[in-house]
Amino acid sequence: MCRIGAIKSVDYLHPSQALLLMQSQQKGHDNSGFAMVMHDLGGIFKNYKNLPTLSLACTDEGLKRAEDILHEAGFSRVLQWVPETNNEPGLDIIAMPNYVFETFNYPRHYRKASQKEKEELLLDMRLKLRFALEEDDQGFVYSFWPDVVTLKEIGNPKDIGTYFNLWEPDDQFTAKVITAQCRQNTNYDIVRYAAHPFFLQGYTALANGENTFYQKNKEFQRSLHRGYTGFESDSQCFLYTLHYVHRELGWPLPYFKHVVTPLPFEEATRREDRDQLFAIRQSLAHLEINGPNTIIGVLPDNILFTCCDAKKLRPVVVGRSEDKVIISSEVCGINEVLPDRNWETDIYPHEREIVVIDNELEVQRWKQ
Amino acid sequence: MEAMKVNDVTPNDLPWKVEYDASRCTLCGSCVAACSFRAIEPKVERRRMIWSESEFPEPKARFSAVPVIRQAKSIRNYCRGCGICEKVCPNDAIGPVRNPDTRHPVITRCLGGDSIKRGGRKNLEGSVRTLDRIRVGRISQMTDPSLDAQRHTFDLLAPFGRILPPEQLAFRVTEDGRLAPSGQSPPVNWIYPVIIGDMSIGALSWRMWEGAAMATAYLNEECGLPVRMCSGEGGVPERLLKSRYLKYMILQIASGHFGWNRIVKTMPSMVEDPAGVLIKIGQGAKPGDGGLLQAQKVAGHIQSIRGVPKADLLSPPNHQGLYSIEESVQKMFLSFNAAFKFRVPVAIKVAASATSVSVFNNLVRDPYNIVGGFFLDGIDGGTGAAHEVSLDHTGHPIVSKLRDCYLAAVTQGRQGQIPLWAAGGLGKTGDLAADAFKMMCLGANGVFTGKLILQMAGCVGNDMGRCNACNTGLCPVGITTQESALAHRLDPEKVAQNIVNYFLAMDQEFKKLMAPIGNSALPVGRSDALVATDKAVADRLQIQYVC
Numbered sequence: 006m007c008r009i010g011a012i013k014s015v016d017y018l019h020p021s022q023a024l025l026l027m028q029s030q031q032k033g034h035d036n037s038g039f040a041m042v043m044h045d046l047g048g049i050f051k052n053y054k055n056l057p058t059l060s061l062a063c064t065d066e067g068l069k070r071a072e073d074i075l076h077e078a079g080f081s082r083v084l085q086w087v088p089e090t091n092n093e094p095g096l097d098i099i100a101m102p103n104y105v106f107e108t109f110n111y112p113r114h115y116r117k118a119s120q121k122e123k124e125e126l127l128l129d130m131r132l133k134l135r136f137a138l139e140e141d142d143q144g145f146v147y148s149f150w151p152d153v154v155t156l157k158e159i160g161n162p163k164d165i166g167t168y169f170n171l172w173e174p175d176d177q178f179t180a181k182v183i184t185a186q187c188r189q190n191t192n193y194d195i196v197r198y199a200a201h202p203f204f205l206q207g208y209t210a211l212a213n214g215e216n217t218f219y220q221k222n223k224e225f226q227r228s229l230h231r232g233y234t235g236f237e238s239d240s241q242c243f244l245y246t247l248h249y250v251h252r253e254l255g256w257p258l259p260y261f262k263h264v265v266t267p268l269p270f271e272e273a274t275r276r277e278d279r280d281q282l283f284a285i286r287q288s289l290a291h292l293e294i295n296g297p298n299t300i301i302g303v304l305p306d307n308i309l310f311t312c313c314d315a316k317k318l319r320p321v322v323v324g325r326s327e328d329k330v331i332i333s334s335e336v337c338g339i340n341e342v343l344p345d346r347n348w349e350t351d352i353y354p355h356e357r358e359i360v361v362i363d364n365e366l367e368v369q370r371w372k373q
Numbered sequence: 374m375e376a377m378k379v380n381d382v383t384p385n386d387l388p389w390k391v392e393y394d395a396s397r398c399t400l401c402g403s404c405v406a407a408c409s410f411r412a413i414e415p416k417v418e419r420r421r422m423i424w425s426e427s428e429f430p431e432p433k434a435r436f437s438a439v440p441v442i443r444q445a446k447s448i449r450n451y452c453r454g455c456g457i458c459e460k461v462c463p464n465d466a467i468g469p470v471r472n473p474d475t476r477h478p479v480i481t482r483c484l485g486g487d488s489i490k491r492g493g494r495k496n497l498e499g500s501v502r503t504l505d506r507i508r509v510g511r512i513s514q515m516t517d518p519s520l521d522a523q524r525h526t527f528d529l530l531a532p533f534g535r536i537l538p539p540e541q542l543a544f545r546v547t548e549d550g551r552l553a554p555s556g557q558s559p560p561v562n563w564i565y566p567v568i569i570g571d572m573s574i575g576a577l578s579w580r581m582w583e584g585a586a587m588a589t590a591y592l593n594e595e596c597g598l599p600v601r602m603c604s605g606e607g608g609v610p611e612r613l614l615k616s617r618y619l620k621y622m623i624l625q626i627a628s629g630h631f632g633w634n635r636i637v638k639t640m641p642s643m644v645e646d647p648a649g650v651l652i653k654i655g656q657g658a659k660p661g662d663g664g665l666l667q668a669q670k671v672a673g674h675i676q677s678i679r680g681v682p683k684a685d686l687l688s689p690p691n692h693q694g695l696y697s698i699e700e701s702v703q704k705m706f707l708s709f710n711a712a713f714k715f716r717v718p719v720a721i722k723v724a725a726s727a728t729s730v731s732v733f734n735n736l737v738r739d740p741y742n743i744v745g746g747f748f749l750d751g752i753d754g755g756t757g758a759a760h761e762v763s764l765d766h767t768g769h770p771i772v773s774k775l776r777d778c779y780l781a782a783v784t785q786g787r788q789g790q791i792p793l794w795a796a797g798g799l800g801k802t803g804d805l806a807a808d809a810f811k812m813m814c815l816g817a818n819g820v821f822t823g824k825l826i827l828q829m830a831g832c833v834g835n836d837m838g839r840c841n842a843c844n845t846g847l848c849p850v851g852i853t854t855q856e857s858a859l860a861h862r863l864d865p866e867k868v869a870q871n872i873v874n875y876f877l878a879m880d881q882e883f884k885k886l887m888a889p890i891g892n893s894a895l896p897v898g899r900s901d902a903l904v905a906t907d908k909a910v911a912d913r914l915q916i917q918y919v920c
């Protein structure tokens with residue numbers, strides 16, 4: 006079963022913290038992979054917060070192809086970071102030849118474009134790269150977005166950490182929000198894209214459990230937005246719903262929960278906003294999720310949240326200290342990273358609430 | 374010896390033979406009195422008995438007149454195999470037996486010079502139905518715990534009304550981060566996903582109709598199941614139109630517009646809106662045929678509700694005076710929506726046919742946002758009267774057509790915007806929950822059923838040609854007759870009780886099916902939960918094949 010975790014911190018953090026968080030929950034997952042998304046980057050990316058960074062795992066040919074496409078579109082590279090890899094024998098990892106994190110300047114004619122135009126361009130570029138590299142398995146394009154990097158690999162998370170030198174903290178590769186999961190996708194084909202977390206236009210989502218409504222979600226989402234593609238894992242649908250409700254429809258975050266886990270009719274009828282709730286349920290019946298799952302999400306403004314299915318069939322716990330808030334499937338993960346916190350203030354979220362961590366690390370609980 | 378008349382009708386030419394044991398019969402007369410078809414009659418037979426009392430034969434003869442019961446040898450009063458005689462006989466002396474050598478289809482046409490008509494039961498070829506080749510195959514296991522059918526709450530409601538796509542919802546975001554309404558939306562009623570199908574007050578006896586209406590009210594008010602009943606074409610008693618129970622009724626308007634005049638006239642005195650309006654374009658049991666209510670069923674109260682004389686009432690196969698589907702739908706929808714001031718959802722019912730997906734595609738574009746539902750009616754159901762040739766040889770089964778419509782909506786990203794309701798032989802085996810559940814997984818929002826409701830009430834007809842005499846007005850159990858004596862065989866309270874109990878049982882069964890697949894809402898579109906044991910069915914419906 007999946008174990009998931011997320012850290013939001015006042016200071017920049019190295020992913021070793023995320024590895025630590027996940028490693029203690031090792032008994033609960035199957036050691037088949039590790040993936041993480043980092044938002045609000047520090048270290049070498051700190052001075053490029055407004056420029057998009059490409060996260061890519063590929064062959065030599067794939068890299069050339071990707072760079073050609075970007076150059077042709079007018080993007081110019083301003084930074085490249087290739088993690089030093091540790092190719093010790095015996096490591097359980099199915100690695101790609103290259104891992105590339107490159108920051109680009111926008112094409113000249115886009116420099117004055119609106120934020121929205123830039124965001125659409127970045128999505129189109131990522132999709133274009135993805136399809137170009139997908140053809141003959143030349144690589145995987147995880148994200149192309151300002152202030153975000155993504156790393157995914159198949160193998161034992163511990164060994165993946167060793168391979169990328171992620172166990173040794175440094176101040177080069179850091180971020181204030183890190184989400185991570187230990188496990189490859191197991192429900193469907195094993196492909197790198199299928200590993201959580203998933204990322205789209207500033208939104209990140211990861212989940213443990215299962216999406217019973219995968220088929221319905223997928224059939225509906227496919228025609229909703231060009232970015233809703235792949236569907237390598239049933240949990241990807243959670244990301245697309247989050248993106249759709251929050252960004253495309255422009256509804257406030259609490260309505261994400263009303264879409265994925267609508268209140269029972271009996272309860273909704275008693276509410277003052279029942280007309281809106283019914284309208285939402287009617288129009289978006291195909292985005293409902295019947296669980297069982299826990300979702301962790303990050304919004305483009307780096308706000309972190311978690312929520313559960315309507316019956317709370319999966320565990321999750323939120324622990325905090327002065328300068329960190331951690332969301333984790335199991336409390337042992339938090340114990341590992343924040344051993345000295347006051348565990349009495351740990352939150353075990355209810356089925357009908359969203360727990361939100363804002364940028365001041367204030368933890369809010371929103372009843373649905 | 375009389376000359377042989379080879380063309381005389383004998384019981385051996387008829388679909389049923391009445392088997393009679395004179396030695397057990399006490400001549401009480403019950404069977405003859407009860408047979409609404411006059412298919413048996415008393416007769417006196419002349420008997421000759423020879424006997425001898427001495428040691429050597431000294432034959433003596435005695436003649437006597439013996440009263441017996443015998444079968445009518447007529448194509449008019451032929452036995453329908455309903456078995457009422459057997460039910461009433463205190464001595465097990467009589468009962469119908471199916472006659473495999475029947476010449477009925479030929480001699481009836483030859484002698485009558487007319488097409489055969491019968492009550493709407495479809496004798497579909499093939500013994501296993503498509504729905505029975507499908508199983509609910511996705512059972513939650515380790516990663517996907519099943520729900521508990523007894524303990525968890527389930528939402529068993531389906532929308533009736535036009536569903537707007539999310540970006541068209543009339544919302545604005547308030548300053549405190551809430552969604553507030555900012556305009557009008559089409560009316561939507563959330564109702565129980567099984568509608569009591571459209572059977573008119575002329576087709577059913579008033580006691581049957583009353584029983585069903587009573588059950589509907591009881592299910593709503595005492596059991597908390599918001600079940601709706603469709604009036605069928607032919608109007609509604611004024612008292613009901615003016616009562617608060619109207620809110621449980623879906624009013625139907627069909628091509629004959631029977632009864633609609635009275636509904637319109639009563640509007641000013643209505644205290645409740647009806648649950649919806651259903652415009653019947655076509656029906657599944659006899660697609661292409663209009664409605665047919667024969668004069669013998671047009672009783673006094675039917676004449677007054679519909680405003681018609683006692684004559685055969687033929688509802689034309691299409692709405693007269695309309696040129697195309699778009700036009701008809703626009704016109705009707707606009708007028709009927711307007712009639713109820715756009716507070717009542719208006720849906721359309723068409724026959725499943727090779728072309729129904731085109732009609733659906735047409736509606737899905739619905740620029741006025743007024744198509745409140747697409748009711749798709751397939752063969753294998755039906756209650757009304759029809760020409761046998763239409764019943765047996767035209768029409769389309771429902772399963773694949775429903776699936777086609779759903780997938781057409783999926784292709785356009787418009788699934789759910791016009792709720793899909795399906796019917797046609799659902800619950801034929803008695804298990805409506807299973808059939809309805811599978812139909813929902815294939816894309817239906819809900820189902821409607823008529824024939825099964827009759828069966829709940831005590832209909833003895835079946836799909837093997839038993840009874841099916843609904844057209845004659847001689848229904849032996851009082852369900853589809855307007856003859857007072859026959860209608861009084863039916864106890865409306867008992868009818869209501871049976872329907873209520875069936876719905877309660879079905880409600881339980883829905884939960885028993887939803888729990889294992891991990892659904893707490895209706896499984897609309899969850900085709901991944903189904904598997905087919907037949908490759909062709911699996912391919913056609915795009916579900917998993919298992920063997």
Ligand code: SF4
Nearest residue numbers: 398401402404462467
């Ligand atoms: S009901 Fe039975 S006993 Fe009575 S007349 Fe008919 S066959 Fe004879």
Ligand code: SF4
Nearest residue numbers: 832834840841843848
């Ligand atoms: S409704 Fe009456 S007439 Fe029709 S099949 Fe049933 S019992 Fe026979």
